[in-house]
Amino acid sequence: MKLRIHVTLKPGVLDPQGKAIEHALSGLGFAGVEGARVGKLIELDLADTVDDAQIDAMCRQLLANTVIENYRIERA
Amino acid sequence: MKTAVVVFPGSNCDRDLAVALEGVTGTKPIMVWHRETELPVGLGLIAVPGGFSYGDYLRSGALAARSPIMRAVADKAAGGMPVFGVCNGFQVLTEAGLLPGALMRNAGLDFVCRDVALTVDNSQSAFTSRYAAGETIKVPVAHHDGNYVADQETLDRLEGEGRVAFRYGEEVNGSARRIAGILNDAGNVLGMMPHPERRIEGAHGGTDGRRLFEGLLEIAG
Numbered sequence: 001m002k003l004r005i006h007v008t009l010k011p012g013v014l015d016p017q018g019k020a021i022e023h024a025l026s027g028l029g030f031a032g033v034e035g036a037r038v039g040k041l042i043e044l045d046l047a048d049t050v051d052d053a054q055i056d057a058m059c060r061q062l063l064a065n066t067v068i069e070n071y072r073i074e075r076a
Numbered sequence: 077m078k079t080a081v082v083v084f085p086g087s088n089c090d091r092d093l094a095v096a097l098e099g100v101t102g103t104k105p106i107m108v109w110h111r112e113t114e115l116p117v118g119l120g121l122i123a124v125p126g127g128f129s130y131g132d133y134l135r136s137g138a139l140a141a142r143s144p145i146m147r148a149v150a151d152k153a154a155g156g157m158p159v160f161g162v163c164n165g166f167q168v169l170t171e172a173g174l175l176p177g178a179l180m181r182n183a184g185l186d187f188v189c190r191d192v193a194l195t196v197d198n199s200q201s202a203f204t205s206r207y208a209a210g211e212t213i214k215v216p217v218a219h220h221d222g223n224y225v226a227d228q229e230t231l232d233r234l235e236g237e238g239r240v241a242f243r244y245g246e247e248v249n250g251s252a253r254r255i256a257g258i259l260n261d262a263g264n265v266l267g268m269m270p271h272p273e274r275r276i277e278g279a280h281g282g283t284d285g286r287r288l289f290e291g292l293l294e295i296a297g
Binding site: 013014016017020061062063065067068 | 134135138142170171176177178180181182183184185223225226250
């Protein structure tokens with residue numbers, strides 16, 4: 001099975017890369033850019049025997065740093 | 077004092093730390109590869125060096141924190157052994173859960189590489205006993221991800237419990253409350269972004285880093 005793990009910064013965590021992107025878009029002349037946040041997309045290819053609890057454990061133990069990041073699991 | 081330096085693929089300050097430790101303790105540290113599952117017996121200090129372990133893949137320090145040797149480091153830390161993480165070593169210790177918070181991309185997005193002023197916030201710890209509280213020292217930084225982040229409650233707790241060991245005396249990387257180095261709750265684990273191991277001999281342009289290692293040696297007896 002193929003999964004997509006979306007890792008995003010928690011609300012309130014400052015994102016200097018997002019800020020730089022926001023400024024760059026404005027600098028290109030795009031009006032109305034009110035925010036940008038950078039996250040990660042991790043595509044996993046897993047055997048069908050891997051259960052939800054294991055997938056969640058993968059996210060918590062490695063794929064996301066839950067001090068600063070949230071994650072969302074999307075089934076392709 | 078017998079010491080160990082943990083080495084990951086991509087570590088690049090391991091030799092700096094080893095030279096500093098040998099210079100202060102008179103004994104060559106034991107270099108321990110990340111695949112090892114046990115640490116040598118009788119250590120007085122475990123040092124986690126700077127560098128770019130695993131190429132900073134995923135997040136700085138994230139993969140190194142899950143390597144086999146870090147389980148042994150966590151066990152020793154729980155038993156009270158001094159553990160010292162510098163730069164990437166600090167990132168590894170936060171990722172491993174041995175220290176709270178996280179280190180994010182510098183607020184200015186630049187890699188910052190220069191001498192900075194640090195103030196010693198807590199001079200009572202095993203690592204800072206040779207410094208005076210409030211003293212300003214000069215130590216270099218060289219990092220891209222040194223922006224210390226933690227929730228307000230954690231920051232308040234760190235400050236309230238005297239666990240901020242060092243603070244930047246100037247704006248460096250956007251760190252919350254200008255935190256440069258923190259201690260764990262038991263006081264035996266220190267992580268800091270600046271490099272005291274690069275201020276050991278006169279030829280380095282100063283010796284402000286030396287007392288950190290001397291203090292540890294003194295406590296080890």
